[in-house]
Every structure is written in C-alpha cells, then in structure tokens.
Amino acid sequence: MHLRTPLVASASPLSQELDGIRHLDHAGASAKKPPSLNTISRRAARVLQSLSLTFLPSEFRTGPEAYLNHIRKAKEAVDIPIIASLNGATLGGWTEHAKQIEQAGADAIECNIYFIPTNTDVPGFEVEQTYIDILRAIKIAVHIPVAVKLSLFFSNMANMAKHLDQTGANGLVLFNRFHQPDIDLEELELKPNILLSTPQALRLPLTWIGILYGRVKANLAATSGIHRAEDVIKLLMAGADVTMLCSCTAA
Numbered sequence: 580m581h582l583r584t585p586l587v588a589s590a591s592p593l594s595q596e597l598d599g600i601r602h603l604d605h606a607g608a609s610a611k612k613p614p615s616l617n618t619i620s621r622r623a624a625r626v627l628q629s630l631s632l633t634f635l636p637s638e639f640r641t642g643p644e645a646y647l648n649h650i651r652k653a654k655e656a657v658d659i660p661i662i663a664s665l666n667g668a669t670l671g672g673w674t675e676h677a678k679q680i681e682q683a684g685a686d687a688i689e690c691n692i693y694f695i696p697t698n699t700d701v702p703g704f705e706v707e708q709t710y711i712d713i714l715r716a717i718k719i720a721v722h723i724p725v726a727v728k729l730s731l732f733f734s735n736m737a738n739m740a741k742h743l744d745q746t747g748a749n750g751l752v753l754f755n756r757f758h759q760p761d762i763d764l765e766e767l768e769l770k771p772n773i774l775l776s777t778p779q780a781l782r783l784p785l786t787w788i789g790i791l792y793g794r795v796k797a798n799l800a801a802t803s804g805i806h807r808a809e810d811v812i813k814l815l816m817a818g819a820d821v822t823m824l825c826s827c828t829a830a
Contacts, residue, residue: 580610580660580686580687580724582609582610582660582821583607583609583659584607584608584609585609585811585815585819585820585821585822586607586608586609586811586821586822586824587608587609587610587611587612587662587800587821587822587823587824588603588608588610588611588612588823588824588825589612589802589823589824589825590612590613590614590615590664590825591825594611594612594613594614595613595614597652597653597656600653600656600657601656601657604657604658604659608659608824609659609660609821610659610660610661610662610686610821611653611657611659611660611661611662612661612662612663612664612689612823613646613649613650613653613661613663613664614664615664615665615666615691615693616643616646616647616663616664616665616666616676616680643676643679646663647679647680647683648683650663650680650683650684650685651683651684654683654684654685660686660687661684661685661686662685662686662687662688662689662726663680663683663685663687663688663689664688664689664691664728665677665680665688665689665690665691666690666691666692666693667713670712670713670716673690673713673716673717674716674717674719674720675720677717677720677721677725678720678721680721681721681722681723685723686723686724687723687724687725687726687749687750688717688721688723688724688725688726689725689726689727689728689750689752690713690714690717690725690726690727690728691728691755692709692710692713692727692728692729692755693755693757694706694709694710695757703733703734707733707739707742710727710729710739710743711742711743711746714727714743714746714747714748715746715747718746718747724749724750725747725748725749725750726748726749726750726751726752726797726798726800727743727748727750727751727752728752728754728755728802729743729751729752729753729754729755730754730755730757731753731754731783731787736787737790737791737794740791740794740795740797741794741795743797744795744796744797748797749797749798750797750798750799750800750820751791751795751797751798751799751800752800752802752823753783753784753787753788753799753800753801753802754783754784754787754802754803756776756780756803758771758773759772760772775825776803776804776805776806776825777804778804778806778807778810779804780803780804781801781803781804781805781806781810781813781814782804783803783804784801784802784803784804784814784819785801785813785814785817788801788814788817788818788819789817789818791818792817792818793818798820798821799818799819799820800819800820800821800822800823801814801819801821801822801823802822802823802825803823805822805823805824810822
C-alpha cells in the first residue's frame with residue numbers, strides 16, 4: 580500500500596464510530612486500524628481471565644458479523660485504507676475469519692497474536708512455530724497484505740523477525756503490549772489495569788526498528804510510546820515505514 584503519510588491511527592475509542600474515523604481521516608491519518616476481531620473460544624477467554632483480567636476489554640467482545648459490518652461501513656465512510664486486526668485461537672479460525680475480512684473490503688490484515696505461553700512443558704521453539712504457522716496459513720488464504728504484531732518476548736527477536744519475513748510477512752508491528760493484572764487490596768482480588776503507553780515506551784520500538792532496518796524486506800511499523808511529532812521523526816530516522824498513533828501529549 581502507498582500511504583499519504585507515515586501516520587496510522589491505531590485502535591482507540593475514536594475508531595468505534597464512523598464519525599471518529601472521519602475525523603481521523605480529515606486530521607491526516609493515512610490509514611485506520613479498528614480494534615481486533617477476537618475469535619478465541621470461551622474456554623480460552625476464561626483462561627485469560629484467570630491469568631490476568633477480571634473482565635475482557637471491548638475488542639474481545641466484538642462478534643464477527645458486527646466487526647465485518649464495521650469494516651464495510653468504514654470503507655464506505657473514508658478513502659484511506661482500513662487495516663483490520665485479527666486475533667484467533669486455531670489455524671482454522673484464523674484463516675476463515677481472514678477470508679471474511681478480505682471479502683468485507685479490508686485493505687490489509689494485522690495478525691495480533693495475543694498469545695501468552697503458560698504451559699511449562701512447551702519449549703520456546705514451539706511457541707515461535709505457532710507464529711510461523713499462523714502467518715503461513717493466512718498468507719495462503721488471502722491476497723491482501725498481512726502484517727504480524729509482535730511481542731518482545733523471544734529468545735532471539737532478530738531471528739524471529741527473519742523467519743516471519745521469509746514466511747511472507749508484509750509488515751512487522753513492534754511491539755504488542757499484553758494486558759497485565761493488578762491487585763485490589765481492598766477487595767482482595769485481581770482487577771484490570773489497562774494503562775496507556777508512556778513516552779519512555781518509545782525506546783523499545785526505536786531500538787529494534789534500528790536493528791532490523793535493512794535486514795528484513797517486510798515494512799516496519801512502530802507502536803507504543805509515540806506521543807509527539809518528534810517521536811515520529813525519530814522512528815522514521817531509525818527506519819520505520821509507519822508509526823501507529825493512539826494516545827498523545829497535548830502540544
């Protein structure tokens with residue numbers, strides 16, 4: 580895709596309504612990414628809740644039909660590309676919903692692989708292979724560009740990026756931020772504590788985009804910690820193709 584600027588609007592409350600998407604378009608966003616379509620099973624949702632959350636955020640509750648309809652309406656509302664975000668639990672679920680997203684008119688798909696390995700018997704290479712298998716299956720299933728949103732939790736991030744690049748990833752989004760729990764000392768229970776990124780979070784994508792630039796063919800997208808225009812400039816200087824914006828600091 581050829582974007583008019585390196586500024587891509589990430590998932591946020593602004594993207595839940597068409598008026599918000601129009602405002603982002605008028606403000607200069609080059610593409611829009613709605614919240615993820617999450618196709619995890621009820622059992623997987625319960626596991627996530629027991630591990631980290633007492634509730635699942637809104638992107639985990641969006642049904643497939645409502646999400647696809649949102650993609651269609653967004654495409655009708657604006658001329659900028661709409662990048663769908665998909666999270667799944669099985670290869671069959673990933674590929675089937677990826678096809679539906681493409682048919683709904685999305686210009687690209689971001690694989691938001693929200694996967695936290697907790698099984699003590701699963702070695703690291705099997706975790707890495709899960710990412711590769713998901714990407715390969717989706718690339719076979721659709722014809723639009725496919726990006727992978729990565730966490731930093733790999734023993735060799737550079738090697739993982741190389742394998743995803745060789746498998747056909749059109750883009751790598753650095754980095755995913757997993758939801759983490761807090762404890763309510765009054766109620767003595769886990770509670771959700773979803774925090775916005777801070778300017779300090781910029782350093783990780785800045786470092787790794789600089790490391791990967793010129794070593795992979797996939798486009799590099801930076802997310803997390805981008806609060807000012809200067810942050811965007813720094814990431815572009817390091818080699819980022821686009822920057823994903825969600826929260827910001829007032830000028």
